[in-house]
Amino acid sequence: MTEYYPPWGFYYRVDFPFSGDANDTRFQTVSGLTVEYDTEEYKEGGENRFTHKLPVRTKYGDLSLKRGMLVGSQVISWFTDAFRDRDFRPSAVSVILMNEEGQPLRTWKVAHAVPKKWTVSDLNANENSVVVETIELTYRYFTVS
Template sequence: MVDYYPPWGFYYRVEFGISKNKNDVRFQSVSGLSVEYDVEEYKEGGENRFTHKLPGRTKYADLVLKRGMLTDSEVTNWCLAAFRDRDFRPADISVILMNEKGEPLRTWNVAHAIPKKWLVTDLNANDNAVVIETLELIYQYFTIK
């Protein structure tokens, strides 16, 4: 008998601290929840077999969120205010992975996110496709609960 099954990656929600709109939690995909160190190499005199590799600063990837375009969204208005008016208001974001009962399994709390890029897919009369908007955000760090 198997005691553990890994969680499914399709049942999640994205909560923005700036929005109470129930549609603003629905995203088609989330990527960029990754962290790594810069590595500094130190060459020790007299030691020619290897160089010391020391951890440096922590780097976080950009958070990329994709969804069907909303015509009434507080999150989209937040992004457009940053690009149009240069009004950068950092927002805290929670990416919540849920189990089959809708209970949180893991939460990534993203701190001080601001918009870096906002993109809408091409409009094409020959395609029968939903318009997808992509939000690319930079942030300081994330914590995991």
């Protein structure tokens, strides 16, 4: 019997359905795949030791993607269309964790993602560093398969 080893967290890709460019799937970091409940406190009469915390609604974090700046990116065109022209076109986004053979292990399907923020790292003539762009998306929910 072989023991289970957790998968590595560095072999993944991010798929945008409107982009056919393989470079648009490569990101240095992906964060924000979080989900939690908002709660509401209810105080029960006669019970002074605690308050009941009841789940109200589900709350999802913003998806943050970081990579070296890419020139000619369809994802960045999608962002600039939203910010410049106020043309917000929601999109599905898939974050796919892969095994050593490149086969999907787990897929997070993000629904109704829209651009929220685009940041380009500081340009500094005193440093020898890659220009990094960070894009943030807000979304409704995600499913895991």
